[in-house]
Amino acid sequence: QVQLAESGGGLVQAGDSLRLSCRFSGRTFSNYALAWFRQAPENEREFVASLTWSGADYGDSVKGRFTISKDNAEKTVYLQMNSLKVEDTALYYCAATYLRTIAKMTNGDDYEYWGRGTQVTVVS
Secondary structure (H helix, E strand, O other): OOEEEEEOOEEEEOOOOEEEEEEEEOOOHHHEEEEEEEEOOOOOOEEEEEEEOOEEEEOOOOOOOEEEEEEOOOOEEEEEEOOOOHHHOEEEEEEEEEOOOOOOOOOHHHOOEEOOOEEEEEEO
16 A cells, blocks of 8 residues: 655744655555645644645645645655744644545545654744
């Protein structure tokens, strides 16, 4: 099946940049929808970004600051995070599911495979 492994989290200052990586282990990487979600203590799981047949999509709170991309040869999906804010502090999860629709998928319930998460902490 599919396994995902995130990396790149850490402790940074507000205004800094950070790039998260998610390595995909499995077959037919190009046939999967890919996404990033995050969850902070006492908060609900939040959609961050996704790549599907509909292209890239972003949560309102990160538009203009975060960029999702992928490298098919390396089977890796990235999340470039710029102008980080304290409120971006959360555990960030990579998710994937086999592509079966052209619709954008921003609901975590649509994704079958998940990584264990990487912590991003932003301080003032």
